[in-house]
Amino acid sequence: MFVNLLQLLTRRDPRGYDFAFVKRVRKPVVPEARSRRLEAVLAACWVMIGLKAWVVTALIHRYQVPLDPWWINAPTVAAGAICTLIYVRRR
Numbered sequence: 001m002f003v004n005l006l007q008l009l010t011r012r013d014p015r016g017y018d019f020a021f022v023k024r025v026r027k028p029v030v031p032e033a034r035s036r037r038l039e040a041v042l043a044a045c046w047v048m049i050g051l052k053a054w055v056v057t058a059l060i061h062r063y064q065v066p067l068d069p070w071w072i073n074a075p076t077v078a079a080g081a082i083c084t085l086i087y088v089r090r091r
Contacts, residue, residue, distance in 0.1 A: 049080050
């Protein structure tokens, strides 16, 4: 759009504009260093998620609550899995 506007205003030949733009930019892909501290935090969070799932399941069965424990545990496990996948698949 701007090329056509410039051509109209300056009355220049449009064939020269094709070479004025960047064709390709290359950036070397350097993998990010692993964070031992963050991996320890993720491991601790998974331990807490497992402990919470066990406690919720035990309490639901102990007090005979007419509810499947996965209604409570599934969103927690899903959120933990999403966070872990984001960390694992980062660049």
